[in-house]
Amino acid sequence: MKLAELPKNLIISHLKHWGLKLKIGAFNVCIYSPIDTVSEHLLVLYGDYDIVNDNDFIDFHTVVKSPSIIRRYFRPQVNFSFDGYFPFKPLPYTQASAMFEWGLNWCIANHSHQYLVIHAAVVERNGKAFIFPGNPGSGKSTLCAALVCNGWRLLSDELTLVSVVDGLVYPAPRPISLKNKSIEVIRALSPDAVIGSVVNNTAKGAIGHVRPPTESVKLASVPAMPAKLIFPKFLDGSKTILATLSKSRALLKLVENCFNYNILGVNGFNCVSDLVNDSDCFNLEYSSLNETLLLLTDLSD
Numbered sequence: 024m025k026l027a028e029l030p031k032n033l034i035i036s037h038l039k040h041w042g043l044k045l046k047i048g049a050f051n052v053c054i055y056s057p058i059d060t061v062s063e064h065l066l067v068l069y070g071d072y073d074i075v076n077d078n079d080f081i082d083f084h085t086v087v088k089s090p091s092i093i094r095r096y097f098r099p100q101v102n103f104s105f106d107g108y109f110p111f112k113p114l115p116y117t118q119a120s121a122m123f124e125w126g127l128n129w130c131i132a133n134h135s136h137q138y139l140v141i142h143a144a145v146v147e148r149n150g151k152a153f154i155f156p157g158n159p160g161s162g163k164s165t166l167c168a169a170l171v172c173n174g175w176r177l178l179s180d181e182l183t184l185v186s187v188v189d190g191l192v193y194p195a196p197r198p199i200s201l202k203n204k205s206i207e208v209i210r211a212l213s214p215d216a217v218i219g220s221v222v223n224n225t226a227k228g229a230i231g232h233v234r235p236p237t238e239s240v241k242l243a244s245v246p247a248m249p250a251k252l253i254f255p256k257f258l259d260g261s262k263t264i265l266a267t268l269s270k271s272r273a274l275l276k277l278v279e280n281c282f283n284y285n286i287l288g289v290n291g292f293n294c295v296s297d298l299v300n301d302s303d304c305f306n307l308e309y310s311s312l313n314e315t316l317l318l319l320t321d322l323s324d
Contacts, residue, residue: 027070044075048195051075056087064120067219068198071240083130121222121230132282138184139294140282145183146175148323151250152192156280162257165205169312172213177239187290191246196239198232206231252302263314266306273304
């Protein structure tokens with residue numbers, strides 16, 4: 024059963040009393056939160072996700088709530104916890120939905136060592152997975168959203184999961200996080216895109232999340248073969264330049280964007296090496312999304 028098939032009052036009741044259990048890619052996640060903005064976030068953006076059966080194993084038990092009753096009303100704050108552990112300091116109460124997404128990123132990045140976890144967006148077209156590693160501000164999420172809004176399959180916006188066993192990219196499609204001007208850029212590019220409520224005044228500025236396409240969520244158990252490794256950089260006013268990157272330089276840059284490379288040891292080195300060897304590697308500079316979309320679409324044919 025999909026989340027959207029449940030009555031709204033039942034969804035909210037589960038969130039507030041027992042926890043709401045969703046299947047997100049390969050992960051079963053239980054979410055407990057009495058906060059209205061969290062329930063609204065899930066209702067708007069997670070409607071296509073399957074409800075997990077009560078007797079199924081849960082990978083991540085998460086809680087998003089105020090540190091205390093006082094903090095719901097006096098300088099209201101919110102905490103994220105995983106199995107009783109609090110990885111972050113409290114944030115303003117209005118940032119609860121964004122904190123859930125950041126917290127789930129943390130859970131996956133720190134507890135999924137069956138994969139090489141890369142800080143990268145990844146999309147697929149014609150059976151080819153395009154991986155876009157990058158630091159905040161590189162434009163990877165904006166580029167990811169633009170591609171997904173133009174028919175590419177979303178595997179992940181933030182965390183690329185490469186199996187250390189077979190080298191395939193395993194999906195964990197979730198709402199795409201956009202910041203500041205990127206929100207309006209995607210709204211203009213794709214008026215039909217569903218964007219949840221914008222959370223303002225975070226450490227990253229204004230944050231909005233794009234709902235994943237239904238087809239991407241439906242194919243969340245289908246891995247993809249890595250084909251292109253592209254390091255994007257948004258530069259205002261620049262031409263669209265796709266430049267071949269040497270394998271040695273690509274390997275070094277990729278390692279810089281891996282969360283668990285050192286933890287995986289030899290398996291991590293082998294996985295990174297295979298990924299680089301099996302992919303065409305590029306640097307990408309861009310300012311025009313339309314030009315970049317055409318360029319990448321041609322590259323996927």
